[in-house]
Amino acid sequence: MHKYSVRVNAETNAPPLIRTARLADLEALLALEQTSFSSDRISRRQYRHHLHSTAAIVMVAKQSDLLVGSALVLFRRGTRIARLYSLAIAGQARGRGIGRALLDAVAAKARARSCTRLRLEVRPDNAAAIGLYARAGLVRIGQRPDFYEDGSEAWIYELSLAGG
Numbered sequence: 001m002h003k004y005s006v007r008v009n010a011e012t013n014a015p016p017l018i019r020t021a022r023l024a025d026l027e028a029l030l031a032l033e034q035t036s037f038s039s040d041r042i043s044r045r046q047y048r049h050h051l052h053s054t055a056a057i058v059m060v061a062k063q064s065d066l067l068v069g070s071a072l073v074l075f076r077r078g079t080r081i082a083r084l085y086s087l088a089i090a091g092q093a094r095g096r097g098i099g100r101a102l103l104d105a106v107a108a109k110a111r112a113r114s115c116t117r118l119r120l121e122v123r124p125d126n127a128a129a130i131g132l133y134a135r136a137g138l139v140r141i142g143q144r145p146d147f148y149e150d151g152s153e154a155w156i157y158e159l160s161l162a163g164g
């Protein structure tokens, strides 16, 4: 019993592995989506599409072989603005820097694609996400009324990727 709990603690504290997602991650990605968002969820069909698309990168954070985080970034021809469409960390893994690590990994991918800015939308009442974005140097550049399925507005945040 004692050994078991020590092993679990050691694994829980292991640094997360951040990598691009594979098709084999699909079920775990959908499960994380389900528990992280109550609406505006990414569907199985959308995830399948993004996992195969050259216009999208899905990143995952894995810890002790469990998928504990995901990020989806979208690219469009003719613009150097990458869009962070989704970022989610499993409830039990929050507050340990994994969201920040995924955000940094996404920014690096966007830079590697010659993007100069990373943009995202967030609910104005999402204090955890806004705290993370502010801490990571994103700035609020505007808002979009009636953005989410429930009619809520979104705040738009942007990270400058120049010079990094």
Ligand SMILES: CC(C)(COP(=O)(O)OP(=O)(O)OC[C@H]1O[C@@H](n2cnc3c(N)ncnc32)[C@H](O)[C@@H]1OP(=O)(O)O)[C@@H](O)C(=O)NCCC(=O)NCCS
Binding pocket: 036, 037, 086, 087, 088, 089, 090, 093, 094, 095, 096, 097, 098, 099, 100, 101, 121, 122, 123, 126, 127, 128, 129, 130, 131, 132, 133, 135
């Ligand atoms: C928002 C979310 C991704 C943050 O992930 P996380 O791994 O817990 O965040 P981190 O541990 O990397 O925190 C980084 C910084 O964010 C801020 N932050 C994180 N959680 C916070 C909270 N609950 N309240 C205020 N600030 C918070 C802090 O500034 C923190 O830095 P610090 O620990 O040095 O103070 C996570 O809470 C989540 O998945 N929420 C549900 C899904 C969601 O809302 N996604 C964003 C949609 S736009």
